[in-house]
Amino acid sequence: MKILKLGIIGAGFIARFQAQAVSQIRNVKITGVYSRTAASAEQFAKLCKELEVGDCRVCQSVAELTQHVDAVAIFSPNFTRVSIVEEIVDTVKKGAHLKGLICEKPLARNLIEARKLLSLIDEIGLPTAYFENQLFMKLIRAQMQQLRPQQEQMGPLLLTRCSEEHGGPHEPWFWDPTQQGGGVLSDMGCHSIAVGWYALTPHDQPLDFLQPVSVSCDCALLKWGAPKWRKQLLDKFGIDYGKIPAEDFTTGIITYKNPVNGRLAKAQFTNSWMFEKQGLRLFMDGMGPGYAFEINTLNSSLQVFVGDAAADAVADSESALEKSTASRGLLSVQHNEADLYGYTDELKEAAAAFLAGQNGFLPWRYGYEITKLVMAAYMADEQKKTIDLTDVQVQTALENYIPLIQQGKGREVLYQ
Numbered sequence: 574m575k576i577l578k579l580g581i582i583g584a585g586f587i588a589r590f591q592a593q594a595v596s597q598i599r600n601v602k603i604t605g606v607y608s609r610t611a612a613s614a615e616q617f618a619k620l621c622k623e624l625e626v627g628d629c630r631v632c633q634s635v636a637e638l639t640q641h642v643d644a645v646a647i648f649s650p651n652f653t654r655v656s657i658v659e660e661i662v663d664t665v666k667k668g669a670h671l672k673g674l675i676c677e678k679p680l681a682r683n684l685i686e687a688r689k690l691l692s693l694i695d696e697i698g699l700p701t702a703y704f705e706n707q708l709f710m711k712l713i714r715a716q717m718q719q720l721r722p723q724q725e726q727m728g729p730l731l732l733t734r735c736s737e738e739h740g741g742p743h744e745p746w747f748w749d750p751t752q753q754g755g756g757v758l759s760d761m762g763c764h765s766i767a768v769g770w771y772a773l774t775p776h777d778q779p780l781d782f783l784q785p786v787s788v789s790c791d792c793a794l795l796k797w798g799a800p801k802w803r804k805q806l807l808d809k810f811g812i813d814y815g816k817i818p819a820e821d822f823t824t825g826i827i828t829y830k831n832p833v834n835g836r837l838a839k840a841q842f843t844n845s846w847m848f849e850k851q852g853l854r855l856f857m858d859g860m861g862p863g864y865a866f867e868i869n870t871l872n873s874s875l876q877v878f879v880g881d882a883a884a885d886a887v888a889d890s891e892s893a894l895e896k897s898t899a900s901r902g903l904l905s906v907q908h909n910e911a912d913l914y915g916y917t918d919e920l921k922e923a924a925a926a927f928l929a930g931q932n933g934f935l936p937w938r939y940g941y942e943i944t945k946l947v948m949a950a951y952m953a954d955e956q957k958k959t960i961d962l963t964d965v966q967v968q969t970a971l972e973n974y975i976p977l978i979q980q981g982k983g984r985e986v987l988y989q
């Protein structure tokens with residue numbers, strides 16, 4: 574079996590999660606890491622050793638990393654995308670041999686950056702994979718497989734409702750809309766928008782078969798703008814939502830047109846950083862004519878109970894569930910989140926594609942389309958109207974649009 578030597582840029586939360594995923598697949602080894610903070614890279618290399626996922630070399634630069642790997646995965650913060658891809662392209666032009674480039678979601682903070690990334694990658698013609706794990710979730714794939722005969726007989730799904738919610742991110746840069754790209758819509762709306770579109774798409778059609786025709790959206794700052802919670806953000810992360818806020822809740826509807834029969838289908842997305850249950854919840858459901866599916870990742874067949882007296886024994890509440898908010902009471906435990914959320918299968922697929930000289934299932938151009946939908950959603954919220962994606966003027970406006978929230982002017986839309 575051919576094995577892809579993978580180099581990681583950024584050694585934080587998602588890098589650690591992906592290392593867990595690598596430990597469950599056979600066609601990837603992690604052979605290098607480069608991170609801005611040397612300590613995080615050292616820790617990551619240690620984790621790789623513990624997990625036996627490869628002899629991970631700690632590199633001092635992007636250029637050094639590319640000498641020791643077949644492919645690079647960009648797992649650093651959103652605001653680093655363009656400069657990192659510029660460095661990678663530069664090293665490839667100077668002779669580094671790479672088989673592919675992975676970028677975590679979101680591809681970019683806006684379409685200006687997304688276009689820049691696409692043009693950079695075009696310069697070296699390297700295969701790409703955009704990492705949107707939810708399209709690889711076994712639960713999503715299983716419902717598609719299971720409901721295929723019903724879909725063929727009755728017609729495709731008409732409505733999906735997808736949400737990803739938790740109590741708020743773990744690092745300050747996520748909360749800073751100028752660095753991250755916005756609030757929860759930029760951070761997690763991209764997941765729910767992508768998986769909603771995918772689940773609606775008839776099983777025998779390509780990813781972009783359904784044409785997005787309009788987007789409506791409402792963004793709000795429901796919890797973290799209140800004085801008590803603003804203070805907590807300021808004390809914990811140094812982020813001041815009194816001055817530069819971002820949305821902690823968003824919901825919207827994207828309407829898609831089936832180009833063959835002209836029929837419309839709708840995908841609703843809902844995302845929040847103010848979710849007050851045990852931890853991260855992905856919820857997806859879909860309605861077809863006469864059939865339906867529902868996924869709720871908080872429904873685990875494993876639950877544990879920790880009473881008050883024993884609560885101190887659970888030192889690390891994150892071990893039960895991503896973004897856990899409680900360490901006592903009745904807790905839902907997911908024993909294999911890397912697999913549950915689709916990380917194992919997205920890595921396995923990308924490695925196989927790169928080893929065959931091809932793009933992953935989701936190339937960066939797909940990430941561009943998702944960025945466009947996220948931008949249209951911000952525009953819909955700002956303008957308080959449904960955005961018509963078939964209007965040429967709207968399409969042109971989206972190309973250079975930077976949401977007010979991303980510009981650091983969230984006060985104009987979130988405090989009214």
Ligand SMILES: NC(=O)c1ccc[n+]([C@@H]2O[C@H](COP(=O)([O-])OP(=O)(O)OC[C@H]3O[C@@H](n4cnc5c(N)ncnc54)[C@H](O)[C@@H]3O)[C@@H](O)[C@H]2O)c1
Nearest residue numbers: 583584585586587608609610613648649651653677678744
């Ligand atoms: N698919 C998912 O469900 C999922 C979950 C979490 C994060 N993500 C995405 O992964 C990316 C990273 O998120 P995270 O939660 O791991 O963040 P994080 O802050 O936990 O880790 C970021 C890492 O990147 C390093 N870094 C920062 N600037 C750098 C630079 N210029 N060059 C090299 N390394 C640099 C930091 O030192 C840190 O090790 C983000 O784009 C985020 O949107 C995806």
